[in-house]
Amino acid sequence: MRSQVFEVARRSILQTLRQPALVIPPIVFPLIMMAINTGGLHAATNLPGFPADTYLDFAIAVPFMQCSLFACINAGAALARDVETGFLKRLAMTPMQRAALLIGHLGGVMVVSFVSALIYVAVGFAAGMDFHAGFWGVPALLVLAMLIALAFAALGAFVGLRSGSGETVQGFFPLFFVLLFLSSMSLPRPLIEQDWFRFIATYNPVSYLIEGIRSFIITGWDAEALALGFGIAIAVAAAAVIAASGALRTRLVRT
């Protein structure tokens, strides 16, 4: 099964690398957004209770989330395309194990997400990020970022397999983006003035994923933030992988 996983992952990576539109936006777009926000929202650091000295330290967590959204769309769209073109039927004709397809595919998407995460970290340090969690905080942050990417990629895989339609997967992008904006992406939850916004951000799991990543940078090893971040990422990833496995089982019907 290992060689099956490797080959499926290899295909997934090649697919992504051969479509620049799937590589460049997930890396460049979040960095541009971050640069704009860092410049434009610097004044927010003057708010009483703002937890960071620079808006860069606060905002650098967001690109990891945006990258996960792209992982979601890429994973879902690729699997939907396999359904649409009949490629999945070809795979079903082989002795390949279902798990190999899902693990390999998600693995390929994760490799691309990992490279993107490394770039964000490098850009952050180059731009003067004040990283409080020390040397071991970097790999820990990358692990959390990968868990989040896995959760969203598996969600995308579920939608792609269930619908078998690339358009449907693309249709989910705005929904996920709204979830991102209605979180503590731009301001810490206690500083959100509008009650309805603060309420949504408090019950939006995306807030805790962002705050988990952010805690490595602005706080150091914050047990509560990390427990919530890792806990939600693991729970969503597990649920999404189970859902995607079920959708794959339905889609890969064979006697």
Added chain:
Amino acid sequence: MTILPNGIEVEDLAREFKGGVRAVDGIDLTVEPGEIYGFLGPNGAGKSTTVLMLTTLLPPSSGTARVAGHDIVREGPEVRRAIGAALQEAALDPLLTGREHMRLQTTLQGVPKAERGTRGDALLERVGLMEAADRKVRGYSGGMKRRLDLALALVHHPRILFLDEPTTGLDPQSRADMWQEVARLAHEDGVTVFLTTQYLEEADVLADRIAIIDHGTIVARGTPDELKAEIGRPTLEVEPAVREELEAVTGVLARFGTPVTARPGATAVRLHGNVDQLADVVRALDGENLTVTDFRLHAPTLDDVFLAKTGRKLEGGEPAAEPEAVSA
């Protein structure tokens, strides 16, 4: 049911979809090892549904089938190990090269690592894609995609090959190349081929035996010659050199067959016997000093068979072959 290790035995196989539509409605057929079995029918007749069931990708609603000696419902993995399939659309990844497809397929089919490269290259060479092996599939022509699809179906040396409309949309040269390769697989390598097609000519040229399916049921089966013989004898159409001799020529032809409608200026009969009568007809016309400018033999075609069995022409089929012209 006799178990054919490289064959296919189907008994009362049916598949019903939502809404009660019976795409396949209780078919029986037997495919002998090593033969090319043509499964002929128009779009929506039930060909692809049959293939999906026989390749274990769609459970039947009722009936049984054994492929390579294995039950398609209870022994799916064993069936899949024994078969290769190129389904209706060439299911390829446009972003991968031909060689990368072979690498993926050999791995997923469990070909030992040391053999993957050589086996993939050998198959690419066999289907004439070696030069294009490192090009992305999105740049391939329709014929190249079909040939790669065929090569992918062969990586694990299947004993039975399912080809679902393998030449649909191909130009005549690509179609001829595909026919040659399929014939070679059956006749040289002993692979049993189950071929669905909506092209009458394809079934006629390639298949050892044919079944015609329409509305989910098999309406005719046999060798192409048997099927043609079943529906009628050849027709002979003759045009005299001198129009005034039309009646005399008609009289001569009437000795050899039953008069049938002919084009203006010509006369025609459905021969009592077969084409062996032609020499006698020529001698009889010569004996009466009658000269002719056109002498045409219309052999029955599978199109005639399809028309006779279903009451309509095969949609999407090739136009009937031009009648054979013989100068007298």
